[in-house]
Amino acid sequence: MNKAIATLEEHCIVCGGGETGRHIISELLRSNYTVVLIEQDVKITDQCRMAGGLYCLTGDATDDKCLVAAGIERAAGIIISLPSDKDTLYVTIAARMLNKQIRIISSMVDPKLEPKLKKAGADRVVSPNFIGALRMASEMIRPTVVEFLDTMLRSKQGNLRIHHLVVTANSPMADKRISESGLKDRYSLLVIGYKKPAEEIEFNPNPSEILSPGTTLIVMGEIPDLDRVKRDI
Known part of the structure; x- marks a missing residue:
């Protein structure tokens, strides 16, 4: 071993x-x-x-x-x-x-x-105690959202995950619009947020947003598709 x-x-x-x-x-x-x-x-x-x-x-x-x-x-x-x-x-x-x-x-x-x-x-x-407390409160406040996340993480059939991708200077996506990046058409990924260096996370970005080097994307998709884009980016 x-x-x-x-x-x-x-x-x-x-x-x-x-x-x-x-x-x-x-x-x-x-x-x-x-x-x-x-x-x-x-x-x-x-x-x-x-x-x-x-x-x-x-x-x-x-x-x-x-x-x-x-x-x-x-x-x-x-x-x-x-x-x-x-x-x-x-x-x-x-x-x-x-x-x-x-x-x-x-x-x-x-x-x-x-x-x-x-x-x-x-x-x-x-803190597992803190995370557990938030989970219990969420079960009371937003049960359907919790059910969605549980299904995403625990379903034996599904491999849906949320992941981050960093756009490098050498990436084929660099300086392209989100709509031109191929994330949706080629990899079947949904972009739900992005973060540029020294800035706050922006949610539900405009498809015309430019992916400058250093941008971190928050995407949702199947694990095999996430693996493919991580190799390509």
């Missing part, structure tokens, strides 16, 4: 294979990400291996050697979903030291820890 992991590049590391970690892994795999799980509990790693589709390391994520074995220097991102805020903080610091470019998503239990995690190198900090 370690030899196979040593060949990986641009993969995603997940620290913690508990209930939250397993949902994270499931969504990453459905979105065609290569995933390496680091988990201390042998029973959990064995269960994940049986499920298939990912690489597993039985070990302690707070051990730098374990992060290196997971390919931290070559990984595109790491999601830290550990039960202890103290361990999460340590792994965040270690991950940033081992890879200056990696995208780090850290979970937290205590909201007071958020500034420390960001200072330690986390790109985003997520």
Whole structure:
């Protein structure tokens, strides 16, 4: 297994294979990400291996050697979903030291820890309790919207996702109008928003909007179509 992991590049590391970690892994795999799980509990790693589709390391994520074995220097991102805020903080610091470019998503239990995690190198900090509370309120306020999003994410038949695309200077879409980009006609994608550097996100953009280099598009479509446009853009 370690030899196979040593060949990986641009993969995603997940620290913690508990209930939250397993949902994270499931969504990453459905979105065609290569995933390496680091988990201390042998029973959990064995269960994940049986499920298939990912690489597993039985070990302690707070051990730098374990992060290196997971390919931290070559990984595109790491999601830290550990039960202890103290361990999460340590792994965040270690991950940033081992890879200056990696995208780090850290979970937290205590909201007071958020500034420390960001200072330690986390790109985003997520509170499962806060997200869960918003979800419960949304179930009361806007149940049909929640049903739509659940269907999009959980349907076994559908692979509909919302994703972002960055228009580079070398992209065939650069300096073209949205209507000329081929996103709808060629890739069957719906553009629901865009963001230009140093500006706020704009929703429901005009089809005549020019896609200047550096523009980030928010699009919705099937996973295979999203994969195609990411290769082409």
